[in-house]
Amino acid sequence: MTSRMDTRFAKLKAEGRPALVTYFMGGDPDYATSLGIMKALPEAGADVIELGMPFSDPMADGPTIQLAGQRALKGGQTLAKTLDLARDFRKSDDETPIVMMGYYNPIYIYGVDKFIDDALAAGIDGLIIVDLPPEMDDELCIPALAKGINFIRLTTPTTDEKRLPTVLNNTSGFVYYVSMNGITGSALPDPSLISGAVARIKDHTDLPVCVGFGVKTADHAKAIGAAADGVVVGTAIVAQVAGSLTKDGAATADTVSAVSTFVRGLSTGVRSARLVAAE
Amino acid sequence: MNETPKPNSFRSGPDEDGRFGIFGGRFVAETLMPLILDLQAEWEKAKNDPEFQKELADLGTHYIGRPSPLYYAERLTEHLGGAKIYFKREELNHTGSHKINNCIGQILLAKRMGKTRIIAETGAGQHGVASATVAARFGLPCVVYMGATDVERQAPNVFRMKLLGAEVKAVTAGSGTLKDAMNEALRDWVTNVDDTYYLIGTAAGPHPYPEMVRDFQAVIGQEARQQILEAEGRLPDVVIAAVGGGSNAIGLFHPFLDDEGVKIVGVEAGGHGLDGNEHCASITAGSPGVLHGNRTYLLQDKDGQILEGHSISAGLDYPGIGPEHSWLNDIGRAEYVPVMDDEALEAFQLLTKLEGIIPALEPSHAIAEVIKRAPKMGKDQIILMNLSGRGDKDIFTVGKLLGVGL
Ligand SMILES: Cc1ncc(COP(=O)(O)O)c(C=O)c1O
Numbered sequence: 001m002t003s004r005m006d007t008r009f010a011k012l013k014a015e016g017r018p019a020l021v022t023y024f025m026g027g028d029p030d031y032a033t034s035l036g037i038m039k040a041l042p043e044a045g046a047d048v049i050e051l052g053m054p055f056s057d058p059m060a061d062g063p064t065i066q067l068a069g070q071r072a073l074k075g076g077q078t079l080a081k082t083l084d085l086a087r088d089f090r091k092s093d094d095e096t097p098i099v100m101m102g103y104y105n106p107i108y109i110y111g112v113d114k115f116i117d118d119a120l121a122a123g124i125d126g127l128i129i130v131d132l133p134p135e136m137d138d139e140l141c142i143p144a145l146a147k148g149i150n151f152i153r154l155t156t157p158t159t160d161e162k163r164l165p166t167v168l169n170n171t172s173g174f175v176y177y178v179s180m181n182g183i184t185g186s187a188l189p190d191p192s193l194i195s196g197a198v199a200r201i202k203d204h205t206d207l208p209v210c211v212g213f214g215v216k217t218a219d220h221a222k223a224i225g226a227a228a229d230g231v232v233v234g235t236a237i238v239a240q241v242a243g244s245l246t247k248d249g250a251a252t253a254d255t256v257s258a259v260s261t262f263v264r265g266l267s268t269g270v271r272s273a274r275l276v277a278a279e
Numbered sequence: 280m281n282e283t284p285k286p287n288s289f290r291s292g293p294d295e296d297g298r299f300g301i302f303g304g305r306f307v308a309e310t311l312m313p314l315i316l317d318l319q320a321e322w323e324k325a326k327n328d329p330e331f332q333k334e335l336a337d338l339g340t341h342y343i344g345r346p347s348p349l350y351y352a353e354r355l356t357e358h359l360g361g362a363k364i365y366f367k368r369e370e371l372n373h374t375g376s377h378k379i380n381n382c383i384g385q386i387l388l389a390k391r392m393g394k395t396r397i398i399a400e401t402g403a404g405q406h407g408v409a410s411a412t413v414a415a416r417f418g419l420p421c422v423v424y425m426g427a428t429d430v431e432r433q434a435p436n437v438f439r440m441k442l443l444g445a446e447v448k449a450v451t452a453g454s455g456t457l458k459d460a461m462n463e464a465l466r467d468w469v470t471n472v473d474d475t476y477y478l479i480g481t482a483a484g485p486h487p488y489p490e491m492v493r494d495f496q497a498v499i500g501q502e503a504r505q506q507i508l509e510a511e512g513r514l515p516d517v518v519i520a521a522v523g524g525g526s527n528a529i530g531l532f533h534p535f536l537d538d539e540g541v542k543i544v545g546v547e548a549g550g551h552g553l554d555g556n557e558h559c560a561s562i563t564a565g566s567p568g569v570l571h572g573n574r575t576y577l578l579q580d581k582d583g584q585i586l587e588g589h590s591i592s593a594g595l596d597y598p599g600i601g602p603e604h605s606w607l608n609d610i611g612r613a614e615y616v617p618v619m620d621d622e623a624l625e626a627f628q629l630l631t632k633l634e635g636i637i638p639a640l641e642p643s644h645a646i647a648e649v650i651k652r653a654p655k656m657g658k659d660q661i662i663l664m665n666l667s668g669r670g671d672k673d674i675f676t677v678g679k680l681l682g683v684g685l
Contacts, residue, residue: 056584057458057570059465060308066452078582104306105569109583131306131569135296156310158472163313181310182470 005097005125005150005173008047009208009229018225020270021210022263023050023101023234025068026085027077028241033251034072037241037259038089042096044260045267048174048210049089050128050234053082053102060130062185068238071249079106079115083122090123099126099152099173104140112140116147126150126173134166141170154178155201164204174208175201176232179224185235188214195227218269225273233266289536289612292603297486297573299606305485307572310469319487321392326494331387338383342416343373345380345498349506349663354633355649362516362656364649366636366666367503367531376639376668377499377527378409378480384495386413389476396471397421399478400464402429402457402523403594403641404436405668406480411445421445424463427455429593436672454587457523457597461571481524482601485572489601496530499665504534507663517542517652520665521645522615523559523594525601527667536612544652545604546644548590549617559588561600562608562615575602591620591676592640594668622647624680627670639668640676 012019022041027034041049054069054077061069086098100119107115107129119127127149132140134153141151150173158181159167168175177197180189198209211224212232224231237259244258245251292299305315325331339345348371352364369377389397397414399421401407407423414421423440427449430437440447453459468477482492500518507515518535520528522545535541550558558564561576568577570585578586578598590596607613626646631637638646645664653662670677678685 056453057462059462059571060310060469062466063452073584080582103569105577105579105585106583108569108574109579109581130308131572133305133307133309133312135305135312154309156308158310158313160313167309178310181472183466186470 008097018228018270018273019047019230020045020267021048021230021232022046022237023052024237025052025072026082027072027075028068029071029245029249029251030075033255035085035088036256040256040260042093044263046263048097050099050101053079053100055103060183062183064185064235064238079110083118086122086124097125099128100124101128104129104131112143116144120147126152128152137170152176157181168205174210177209177211178213179211180213186214188220191223198228218265221266221269222273225270231270293490299603302575302602302605303486303489303573306569307485308469310472314472315485322487322491325388334387335384343379346502347371349503352634358633359653361653362660362662364653365663367499369667370669374409374412376405378406380498381492381495382409382413385478386417394476396475397478398464398467398475400424400460402596404433407440408436410478411440411443415443423447424450424460426460427451429456432676433593433672481526482529483524489603492526493529493533496526497533499530500534503663514538514541515661515663517544517662519544519645519648521546521641522600523597525604527665529603531665543613545613545615546648547615547617548595549619550589553617556586557589559590559595560617563617570599573602575599575605591623594641618644618647626650637670638666639670640673642667
């Protein structure tokens, strides 16, 4: 069986354009609203969905995503409910790949084997676990791969030639190149440096390479999209959610539409970036 | 859970992946991984380099003031009427606590690695002061992350750090205590990985920190073991230390781990009691989980979200504990017990009045445990306790609790 992820990237390749990968925080600011956001993403032009799992101590996230996680937890979000989001979403969309992104401890406490089974049943295609480097592959990566869930790894500017094979080993789905040393929500780096870095990764793997951290506008998305197989946008989307809430952090009638309008703009940018064949 | 076989020696851990049984490890973002591997390699080299050891010992003697005395607390012993009580006087070190032992070691390592900027997290401010001190001594800029709550309750140490030239950044995320400061320090590190050295203040975090910090602090136990043999001609029956992240405790315990007859007791902050969430007793009331780079006992809810915890003492206000302690607990080599805020406060006052030593609130927890145990032990028995820091920094907190305006 070809996975949703492979099918999606093959389709984009045929269309000759990069993927738009969109992150949002599951349960921010409440379950129903975030399900509404999730359902609106593909229609607004998202090709892959990153579903954030809130954690009390998000050590690699900047203030925007930290606050989103706090709102979600305050709204009663749990890992089980984040899996429910995917399950509910799959009732109307069985094609858009879903990658869960977050930190390891909630999964460890849920139980690794149970989590993998439940994630598969909920229609999850991949995992990005920030605090599980290759040295910790026995924890979750290997059991997840064995059952057919992609384990997507972050590579960073500190991942040198020597280490790259270690990081790419056991990676599947796509490679997520974090374009800078830093936390989510930092400034955008120089796009001209990015194409070199992407080429370097492509010397070692046939997987699609998506680039993220710092993408905030349609122009950014276009510039990055020209140099990579996909553009990941997270903080800027979460900021749209935050900007639409009441003073007390509750959703408004505008929350879902603020996100979809913004993503539609990004999508226009991405679709106008003709893929400079980086094969 | 995996059965941990009893090892031949309790002192051989961790394995090469930084594991103590199921605990420890390297749970960090990829950005940090190359650096952590570098640090490990550099630490291996330094450990076996006589030049490095000589410099460390030299600064220990002339800058820190080592060896610290082992003191027979005669009046406290008489008052309690049981076991003989000895204190390892780490509060007499330069900067007033054991924290400096680790800071001197790590800054020498930072220099070897060519790092030009130091960051640290702090709770009570003792580690922040010690970090700022060594940064000043070695001419490196230093940024200290400190929870906003702690900035308030440890004001004298904040001023001290600033005098020493450090920049103190108040962290408002979460409840503004040690764990939040550690998150923020990790965020800084990920961003400035090229030039920055993260000087972790306790025997926790990703490998090699728990091992490395332990080895820098083990000087406490090595000296104490020799000193008690000189004073009494035998080893103590019990060694006791307060446990925050666990550095002063593992520093005392480690050299005694293979001495079968020596009972080892770590004292956790019981706060207002273990019933609710108003405590920091990670081992006695928590469960294993993954935070800040290692697997260890944590305070957490059913969903794996980390709880904030509470302690009267900022230095114990951390929802985790170093991984080696988690392992020592699970294999039964050490015992961990809680002591409540009010017990620590009483112990603080008793020691001050009986011995003329004002202890920090952190070791006051250990003193409270001594007060419980000594009367039940024979007069021929010996307790050796780590007096990890002095209480000058705490007099405002204590004044407030006793209803005295300062
Ligand atoms: C005097 C003193 N003792 C103990 C501690 C607790 O830390 P650890 O458990 O790492 O020794 C602190 C922490 O700030 C401290 O200042």
